Amino acid sequence: MDRIFTVDEARSLLPGLMEEAREVISARADLAEITADRQIRGISERGGLPELKAHEARIQDILSGWTERGIEVKGIAPVLIDFPAVLDGEDVRLCWIEGEPELGWYHRADLGFAGRRPLP
Known part of the structure; x- marks a missing residue:
């Protein structure tokens, strides 16, 4: 069975997740810069293939850790995560x-981001 979070549980996890998200954001930016520089100039001051692989591995490590904890990763540019929950008997994220x-914010599980509403 998938993990179900309470609002309080999800909120208590968020500070640590936000710190990890900052790592994803930094690695994502480095990946973009290294890739663009290598395509345009052939080299990048931020590194080469080993650095690209290291950034990709770090991002994957963080995302895997989130999914292992029952958190749904919806995107990394921007970072978007959902916590499965039940509010007033309804399956939500x-x-x-x-x-x-x-x-x-929350949304019905069947609606996704477009159905976001403020948490009561």
Whole structure:
């Protein structure tokens, strides 16, 4: 059975997840810069293939850790995660996206991001 989070559980996890999200964001930016520089100039001050692989591995490690904990990863550009939950007997996802200071939104499981509403 998939993990079901309470709002309080998800909120208690968020500070650590936000710190890991900052690592994903930094690695994502480095990946983009190294890739663009290598395509345009053939080299990048940020590194080459070993650095690309290291950034990819770090991102994958973080995302795998989230999914192992029952968190649904919806995207990495921007970072978007959902926590499966039940509110008022309804299957929902508590939703956090990169840049939000706290967990304040949810949506029905069948609607996705477009159905986001503020948490009561």
